[in-house]
Amino acid sequence: MERISDSPQGAITCRQDFIKMKQKKNKSGEKSMGRNQLVAIALFQIILIISIEFIIPISYRSYLDGIGPGAGGAGEGKESSWLNEKVSLLGELFTNFMPSVAAQEPQLYCCERTKEGAICQTAGQEQCNPSFRSAAGKCEDGALATCVLGCCLKNGVASESVPALTCQQAGGDFFSGKSCDEVPQAIKGCCAIGDQYSFTTESRCNILAKTSGIQANFRLDIQSEATCLALKFEDAEGCCETNGRFQFGTQRACTEKRGTFNEGKLCSNPDLVAGGSTCVRQKSTGCADGLDGVYWYDSCGNRENIYDTNRERSWSNGLVLPKAQSCGANTANINSASCGNCNYLSGSVCGRFNSNTSRPSVGDYICKDLFCRNTLESNGVPKIRKSGESWCVYDSETGQGQDVVGSRHWRALCIDGEQIIEPCSDFRQQVCMQGSVDVGGQEYVESACVTNRWRECLNIQDRDVCANNTGCSWFDSPRNWEGFGNNTCVPKTSPGFDISSFIQNEQAPQSPGSGVGRAVGDAAVCNAGSYFCQVKMKKSGLFGGGGCKGNCECTKEEWRNKMNDRCNALGDCGASVNVAGEFTQDGYAIYSKKVSEEFDEQEFFQKAKRIPLKDSYLNSLKRVFILPLEGEGRGITGRVVAITGLDTNLQQMIKDYKNLGGKMGLPAEASGRSAIATETEGFFDKLNIDSDGFSEAAAAVAIFFIAKSFGVSDAIAGVVAVTYLIYPKFFEGIGKEFLSKYVSTGLGGMIVAILIAVILQELFGDIINDIGKALFGEEYTKVVYFSCQAALPPDGGAKCDLCNKDSRRPCSEYRCKSLGATCELMNKGTSQELCVSVAEDDLVSPKIENVRVETAGHEVANLVPGASAKIQKTGGSCLEPFSSVRLSIIANEASQCKFDFEHGTSFDEMTFWLSGTNFYLREHPLTLTPPGNPINGSGTGEFRPGVENTFFIKCKDRNGNKNAEDFTLSFCVDVAPDRTPPRVVETSPISGSFLPFGTTQREVKVYTNEPAACKWNLIDSSYEQMLNRFTCLNKIDEVQSNGAWLCKANMSMQQGENNFYLRCKDNPNGGNGSVQNVNSQSFMYKLTVADELKIASISPSGGEIKLGSRGQPIPLEVQTSGGANNRAYCFYSFTGYGVQENVFSETGGSAHKSLLALEDGQYTFFIRCQDSASNEARAQVSVRVNVDRTAPQLVRVFVTGGSLMIVTDEVSSCRYSDKDFSYADGKVLEPDNSVVHSAPLSQVPATMYLRCRDGFGNEGLRLVRPRD
Amino acid sequence: MFNKRGQIVIFIVIMILIIAAILIVLALRFRLVSQVNPPGTKGPQIGLQFEAGIKECIRNDVRASFSGESLGAEVIESEIKLFKQHQDQKYPYLCYTQSSYSACVNQFPFLRETYEKEISANVKAKSKDCIADILAEAGDDGYEVQQVPAVEIVAQIKPDKIDLSYRQEITITKGNDRLSFKKFDVTVPSNLNLFLDIATDTVNSEAKYGNYDQLSPMLLNPRLAIQRLRVDDSTLYTLRRDGENFRFATRSYYLPPGLY
Structure with a gap:
């Protein structure tokens, strides 16, 4: 026995004796064909039969499905009745809360001043203060000239993002559209005035110098505040004598005062005492500004060396003793009574003693502990944290969905022994991330609150x-x-x-985009x-x-x-x-x-x-x-773009x-076909091949599969096939009787067998199927839905x-x-903020007090608060078919509400949420969309025309109190025929949208308010004259999730604007005497295929960029052309397209810009731009950044023709004097901004102090003896 | 006959009395002379007292306006109506936008000038009464006071201090003694300069990036604490040093919760 098919019902057996019988018959005198010929004929017939098996059922199915030319709009596939619910979850969700998806945004205005007093804000017109200017459009788009933002500079102080008017009114210098990083005058450097150092702009430095009366030294090459402040401690220290007064300080300060500087000596030094100093050593202790240790002070108030109870060692014979050679060097000396050599990096600094510290042996100052000890940690176990560290604290496990509801990320900082807790943005819109950095050989933990980029994830499909x-x-x-x-x-x-x-x-009621809409x-x-x-x-x-x-x-x-x-x-x-x-x-x-x-x-x-x-x-x-x-x-x-x-x-x-119904037989079919292919080998030996080459066995196989593809069950198809194999004459006889004129006997018998199988299926299919299931089991589908x-x-x-x-x-x-x-x-x-329960004593369940009808022409009747209400048209008639009636179910308190079609179901057991959500609302929006005349006699769900339809509502409040009794809502639907033509309620894409460049065809979806058949044309014409049909799902139960009926068509597109005219007709499937209403006017539909989006230019375009200092900003500018509305959003990355991208700080139009602060090195910018039509353009550019930190060098100095010539290695400007000087005060060596400079030899001093400065502010001092 | 010894004794007593009287007269005269001599010389106590008194008036007014908790928050409040209330404190918005996903607009770019003007105006308004009291006391002491009404006050916010120059011509006269004053220079220790610098940096950073790293300035400036709180849609800053506070708020690049 050989099995040819996998299907247990369709098993076919071949019998050797049967074959032998046929061969005997051949031997008895009929002319027999050769074996090979027979095999060839049998193969041909099998192939023919299999081909027919495909063509006929597919054609029939196609007819049913309505695909392909000539389709009468029967719909695509068999849509399941799952979507036939009129008050569906999703329909309510989107219909009630998102009507403005296709609506226009309100007009925004740029207000010079709002009523609240804010300057230059984009808001609604009603928020603008009428005493100030305003203009339609956004401030950031330049709607109002006085609100254009830029850098404002005044008295050396630079302010970002200042409106033009504010800056001009204050008398500042305004740099429109620029960040202060782009304004040279706003660049900060190190300002040294005497021994005071500050990180500020050059003009501010000059102002401070003028105020103090001391000359300033400004260094642009120092770009870090820490480096600048550290310069203070590079100066030599010693005692400065000025007019008999002895003060300890830096050499620079002494020079400013024109005093005598005694480097390395304390003012109590014996030599200075002999010279007139009256300062007595080690009189008191104290802290020193900018230094971490505890110091001795002399009787004149001058700082001496680090405090040590071994006075002689500390005094060091009146000489300055370096910190590294003082007591307790390289340790923190926390709470040491005898040594004040504190160390900030090790966790101590000078401070007054208190109850938490020890008492010093001398004075009131001690090395205080800078570490934070009782720290807040995620796991609740305090740690020791160094001053300057910051770390993350979480309310729960975090990441991969583990953050609990209500949790937040926190950032903790340790500063000078004090712990500061800083919350990241609530709702986890910011997350805390941390890493470790190495500072002077010690590991410091650093953290930051950064934006949670969760919205971007939802739109990503690629792993x-x-x-x-x-x-x-x-x-x-x-x-x-x-x-x-x-x-x-x-x-x-x-x-x-x-x-x-x-x-x-x-x-x-709530509007979309806020509150419940959110x-x-x-x-x-x-x-x-x-x-x-x-x-x-x-x-x-x-x-x-x-x-x-x-x-x-x-x-x-x-x-x-x-x-x-x-x-x-x-x-x-x-x-x-x-x-x-x-x-x-x-x-x-x-x-x-x-x-x-x-x-x-x-x-x-x-x-x-x-x-x-x-x-x-x-x-x-x-x-x-x-x-x-x-x-x-x-x-x-950069700006975050909503997803x-x-x-x-x-x-x-x-x-x-949707594909659930009607396709359950496919797997068996597929396996049957593959069984034929795999079982071919050896197959022919088992075939029963007769004298004319027709193989009953092959025919039986074909009958089985062809019958199955017509929907006949395995059991019936198998029985018929086996019967044919056993007694083919029966079928051939009938076939001969009726079909002999058209087909051969064999084929006729096959056709009859198939027809009999189909008839049997119709008559006894269910019974036979049940028997088959009982014997061999039954396949079925179980749906598991996780919501x-x-x-x-x-x-x-x-x-x-x-x-x-x-x-x-x-x-x-x-x-x-x-x-x-x-x-x-x-x-x-x-200061009295408290989280409290607002309804502790509430034991009463919510009550539906009212039902409000939002749609004009309708009313609520027979309202009994807490019990029932009826919805009807004004005047008392039933609701019209395909009308959309919006209601609000109003409770006396915020509550969750559900409904069901069975009376008496408990709240927990009720299946459907009213308004489709589990929100606590006082007003629950609801839309009824009753059906029209049904085609097949049954309504959708529970809503039938001509009868009273009812559903039951129960609610629960925030305290968990639930309704025991139902609230009954009822309505009836008119049976009168519809006289209104269909209306297009929605399209996808939206009319006026842009399509990607090169689009030649696009599937367009049109939604109508009732089942309809729709057509379209390129020129306006009547419905009958329109040539192109939509494929429509226009059965009553084929309503979509938005409460409308769908029609689809593939429309050809051309570059630029495409205009289409649409018209529809209702009642598309006709019916006895039914009226079909047709649109008398077309619906205009427009789609524009956008121009190609191109990156026209990138600046810098490559090569080398020379900077004067590290971190000097480089503008990255991109110009785009084409695209949807000539607008695009651009991103840049250093890694690759779409990888770790940053959005340009100015983008959204055709000019895009960002400022980058880069170190020395080679960089490749990957630029990616996209527009609203999903067009994308990419480009990349490589640049090399070189930071010029060196001052101009003298290449050659020589005398010629009575002039001193000086040649530098780069373009520079030079000044000279006969002594050390500041650049601004020197004499000019002509010309500026040149490589070669000269001056008459007679005018230059014998010892010439020369300062040359390049374009980046790098400056060097040289000594030149021109006459040598 | 008279006792010679007795006569000598009487003469001695009388002589002592006369000398004592002379000394008393001389002492009194010296003191008066000291009082009417102009300030700056080794002497006149009244000049120093008068000047010290006026300077103290001015100093107290500066301290009263810009000390402790608020450090002149009302200065900004009078200019900016927009503020965030938190824990009974007002935090005026120095940088603000009412849109979401957008950088803020600098509402108050010239803090320093505003404060300097406000300090000057404050001192001008408040010192009047105190100075008038001092002048009245001098009047009670018999001095004739002449005061030019015009007052010019120049305040300068400098590192660790506020320098204020109160310029008004005041002359007090008694007999031949005449004291003239043209200006009174006062210095008040204050952290206002540091606070204003940090506030400016904070606003510049918030306007560009919607963020500010407060750790660096705290490490570079001892005893400085910068508290940053994110409350609802705003970021609240409190700067603290040596018992002085400075508060302000920003609203920049606010990301509302949810999809819309």
Whole structure:
């Protein structure tokens, strides 16, 4: 026995004796063909049969599906009835909360001054102070000239981002559009005035010098404040005598005072005492400004050497004793009573003694401990931190969804023994990152609060791009589960959501983009983690063979846990805990149910089994504290661009699920075809091949598969095929009777067999199938749906007070609200801020007080608060078919509300959220979109025309009080025929959009308010004359998630503007006497194919860039052309395109600019620009940065023709004098900005002090003796 | 006959009395002369006292306006109406934008000039009464006071101090003694210069990057503490040194929670 097919029902056996019988028959006198010829004919017939097997059913199916020319608009595939729910979750979500997706933004104005007093703000016109100027448009786009920003310089002080008017009114110098880094006069350097050093601009330095009456020395080559201040300690120290007065200080200060400098000597030095100094040594101790040690002071108040109780050693015979040679060198000497050699790097500095320190042997000053000891750490175990260190503190484990609801990142600093705690932005919009740096051989931990780039992650589909984004990580499924959906790019640190937007207690309806509108967006973020898993199951038959056959991981606990982990990673989503370790509610739901081909969403949710996550997993969610993450600290360097397009996941999910019905037979078919291919070898020996080459065996095989492709079950097809094999004459006889004129006997018999199989299927299919299932088992699909939702705080407010307990981590509104649904932060902004429960005593469940109809022409009737209401048209008639009636269900307090179609269901068991969300609202928006005349006699869901339709609502407040009784909402739908033509309510892409350059064709989706058939044309014409059809889903139950019906078409595009005219007709499937209403006017639809986006120029364009100092900013400028509206956003990277990119600080138009501070080295800039039509342009440029830190060198000095000639190695300007001088005071050696300089020999001094300065301010002093 | 010894004794006593009287007269005269001599010379106590008194008035006014908790916060408040309230304290916005995802606009770029003007105006307004009291005391002592109404005050905020020059011509006369004053120079220790420099750096950094690293200035300036708090949509800064505080706020590159 040989099996040819894998299908147990279709097993075919070949019998050697049967073959022999046929061969005997041949031998009895009929002319027999050669074996090879027979095989060839049989092969040909098999190929022909198999081809027919494909063509006929595919053609038939295509006809059913409506694909291809001549399709009558029957729709694409068999859409399941899952989307036939009129009050669907997603429909309400987007219809009620996002009507302004296609609406225009309000006009913004640039206000010179707002009513609040802010200068130069972009706001609504009503916010502008009428006493000042304003103009339409944004300030940043230059709408108002007086509000153009730039660098303002006045009296040597540079201020960034100053409006033009403010600067000009104050009399400053205004540099429009420039950052102060680009203004040479605003560049800071080291200003030395006497022995005072400060890091400031040159003009400020001159002002300070003038005020003090001391000449200043300004050095532009010093670009660091620390380096500048350290210069003070490079000067030689000693006692300066001026007019009999002895003061200890630096040589520079002494020179300024024109005193006599005694280098290295204290003022109590015996030589100086002999010379008149009356200063008595070591009279007192004290600290010295800028120095870390405790010092002796003489009777004149002059600083001496480091304090040491061994006075002689410290005094050192009246000479300056270096720190390294003083007592306790290289140690901190913390709390040492005898030695004041403090060391900042080792953790000590001079300070007055107090109760926490020891008492010094002499005086009141001691080396104080700079370390922070009782530090706040994530794991609660204090550490010893050095002064100058900063580290991260977290409320919980962090990263990969482990941040708990209400948590925040903190940055702690240790400064001079004092710990300062700084919070990063709330809602985890900033994260704390830390790393370690080496300072003088010691490791210091440094941290920073950096922007959480979570929004970028949601738009990334590529694993490598995700991994290269510092804010994202790729969430892998274990063992590459198929039932896990698209592996997701998730934020490294999940963001928090504004819980207050989920709890709306105000009366007024909420508008999108704020309040509840924001909450909807957040809920959509969570929804990206939802997933429908189709599990292939098989029920065991009498012969066994049951079990899970595909996507089996979805039935396991590990899968459920992993889905929740991914859900957590997206934000405050899923089953989670808050900062008090209490579980949040409503964050997830898991449904599981066996489904049939005709999938009904409502039935699924109503009857599905709810599977909770196990306690062992939930308990593991209570995070323990761990050490912070390692990573690079980064500041914010550019504008953050908001991410859009989140609903693609939802749409994809819906699309995947649409294919559930009608395709269950495919796997068996596919395996059957492959069985034919693999079993061919050796096949022919078993074939029953007759004299004319027709093989009954081959025909039986063909009958089986052809019948199956017509929808006949395996069992019936197998039985018919076997019957044919045994008794082919029966079928051939019938075929001969009716089909002999058209086909051969054999083929006719085959056709009859197939027809009989189809008829049997129709008549007895179910019974036979059941028998087959009982014997051999039954395949079915189970759907497991993980719903990822926003995690809301637990009911009540028992833990609100926890927020007030930690003085080092003060409470915030987010933290407070996360602790309980009734927790609120009271007395905000005062010193009495407290997190309290606002409804502790509330034991009463919420009540639906009112129902308000928002759509004109409709009213509420028979309202009984807390009990029932009816919706009807004004005047009492039923709702019109395909009308959209918007309602608000108003409760007496913020509450969660659900509805169901069965009366008496408890709140927890009710399936559907009113308004599609679990938010606490006072007003729940709801849209009814009743159906028109049904085609097949049944309405959608529970809503039928001509009868009273009812559904039941229950609510729960924040304290957990739930309604015991239903609130009943009812309405009826008019049976009268529709007289209104269809209306286009939405298009995708939106009319007026830009398409990428080179687009030649684009699929356009048009949504109508009722089932319709639509056409389009390039010129305006009537519906009948329009040539191009849309493919429309226009059955009643094929309504989309936005409550509209979809039509699609592929439209050809040309470069530039494309205009299309659309018209539609309702009631597309006709019916007895039904009226079809047609648009009398076209809907204008425009799409523009954008010009190619190009990078026209980049500056610098390559080569070498010479800078005068490290960190001197280099402007990176890019010019783009083309693209959508001639606007683009550009990014640059040092690593590669799309990798670690920074956005240009000025971008969004055609000119893009950023300032970069670069060190010496070779750099390649990867520039990437993209526009709103997704056009992208790339370019790269390499530059070499050289920092010129050296002063001009003298190459040659010579005398010629009575002139002294000086040649320098670079372009410079030179000054000279007969003694040391400051550059500004010297005589000019002509010409400036040259390599060769000269002066008459007679005018130059014999010993010439020469200072030459290059274009970067590098200056050098040389001594020249021209006459030598 | 008269006792010669007795006569001698009487003569001696009378002589002693006369000498004592002369000495007393001389001493009194010296003191008066000292009092009417102009200041700066070795002598006149009243000149020094008068000058010291006026300087103390001015010094106290400067300290009262710009010391301790607020360090002149009302200076900015009178100019900027926009502030953030936190823990009963007002933090005026030095850099502000009401948009999200945007850099702030510098609302107060010339802090130093404003403070110097405000100090001058404050001293001018408040010192009047105190100086008038001192002049009245001199009047009670018999001095005739002449005062030119015009007052010019120049305040300069410098590292670790505020120098204030109060310029007004005041003359006090008694008999032949005449004291003239043209200006009074006062120095008040203050951390205002440091605070203003840091505030300017902070605002410049916030306007460019939406961030500021406060660790470096704390390490470079001993005893300086910079507290940074992120509250709601704003960043609040408190600078502290030697018991003096300076507070301000910025709102730059605010990232609101959620998708929209």
